[in-house]
């Protein structure tokens with residue numbers, strides 16, 4: 251058994267996952283623990299090649315099962331190469347999106363059978379479950395507004411495939427995340443992500459007792 255701690259951040263586009271993951275990593279690092287900050291898709295060299303395919307607007311015509319399996323391929327490599335070794339070494343692993351994202355986006359959002367997603371997630375994660383999952387909850391319109399301002403800055407503009415989805419898709423994803431959280435109330439900490447960066451970070455530390 252590992253003595254590490256596995257924390258994941260989840261939520262709709264633009265809710266602040268990447269921002270809060272970075273702030274939390276700095277905070278925990280300052281307390282003297284080793285932190286591995288990583289993300290999905292794209293937490294490994296192989297995964298970064300998969301991420302390019304997944305998030306490129308040119309992949310618009312991707313079959314939903316192809317998309318699903320690419321996410322699992324990315325995850326399997328990430329768990330084996332990065333997450334499991336870091337946890338075994340006692341690190342705090344902070345992961346920007348993980349298995350619940352596939353359940354929310356491909357399961358609740360795209361309508362793929364939830365049991366199938368759960369079974370494949372078990373394969374991809376090798377049975378690994380986060381200790382703490384921070385669900386940054388925000389109205390879809392506010393998250394998309396933030397993401398679009400960010401993408402307007404230029405360098406992340408190519409990563410906008412999901413941002414092109416209709417609002418109702420994102421609403422299904424948001425409600426999906428809340429449903430998953432309500433089934434696993436020990437693991438999930440639902441955080442109101444509509445405040446300032448500092449307010450959200452404070453809520454995270456309080457709710458997760460970090």
Ligand SMILES: Nc1ncnc2c1ncn2[C@@H]1O[C@H](COP(=O)(O)OP(=O)(O)OP(=O)(O)O)[C@@H](O)[C@H]1O
Pocket residue numbers: 261262263264265266267268269270396397399400443444445446447448450
């Ligand atoms: N609390 C906040 N208030 C206002 N703007 C914020 C807040 N948190 C983050 N932002 C800004 O909103 C944009 C989206 O934040 P961020 O990239 O952290 O979200 P994300 O959840 O990682 O998005 P994605 O799902 O696209 O990866 C960024 O430009 C970020 O600087």
Ligand SMILES: [Mg+2]
Pocket residue numbers: 267268269346
């Ligand atoms: Mg992000």
